[in-house]
Amino acid sequence: MNEKSDMGAAPELLGVQRCSECGGARLMRDYESAEVVCMDCGFVLDIRLMDHRPEWRAFDNEQREKRARTGASVTFTIHDKGLSTMIDWHDRDIYGKKFPIGQKTQIYRLRKWQRRIRVSNAMERNLAFALSEITKIANNLSLPKSIFETASVIYRKAIKKKLIRGRSIQGISAASVYITCRQCGLARTLEEISKASNISIKELGRSYRYLVKELKYFIPPVKVNQYVSKFSNQLTVQGKVEEIANKIIVAARDLKLTSGRGPKGIAAAASYIASVLVGERRTQREIAEIAKVTEVTIRNRYKELLERLLFIMDL
């Protein structure tokens, strides 16, 4: 029961929260397994905990000061995060005295190069901001790391082709993530990405279409079974449910019951039927909620499916 507490680095006791399962006050933050665990009943309250502690240890104040590496804050609103030097355009030194002629031409040359470097940095800055944006979205949706990598590649391509100018970095970043999801067969909706990125569905859709057109991508439409596996995961049902739901969908496709219908509705209905058949029943409302369709739609699809399908199939 308390095995979590015995592992690795000492877990840290939380003061305020209480266990939602047994009401116990002894909650532990366990960084080894990245969980918040109740010490009384073993219930895991939170997963994917982020470790905010420093990775070094210090035994006294002096060591702490020596080892801390953080200093003044950086800002993403300035391209180089506000950390680079600037050469003033006044031809004066720090005491306010004018430069001698020879130094003046030297300063002029330095200034020229500084400007050139800054121009190339504009792209870097754009990229840096976009990458942090992509990371944010991918984390919000708990997408795998590979998605982040691919989305970054897409974004870099967009920069290279100068597609960003005049458009918002955030919009293009979100669109890159969406394209990646679609390419990798992850059924994420525009709505989900829009929520995770604070970009309106309209703008996201526009950026997405723009990128697809300009980068000449071919994006296959979302398959119904991609939704099924997503729903099955979110419903936390056994694999059998997903398997049967997929069978239902294959049969439905053969009977031309899928064309012209929203894939989400079909997937939701198939998942519903499968969950009932397997005996791990989920309510229509539960499924409707995660599928982002209404119960009525599930009912309509499910009625059609049952009428035409069940007696044909050997389940």
Next chain:
DNA sequence: AAGACGAAAGTGGTTGA
């Protein structure tokens, strides 16, 4: 009482003139 069902009216997107 919760969940399922279904009718009816409303909404947003696509299609074709």
Next chain:
DNA sequence: TCAACAACTTTCGTCTT
């Protein structure tokens, strides 16, 4: 540009478990 249309949603009353 506009009307027609199908799919889907919202709402709400009723039935079933």
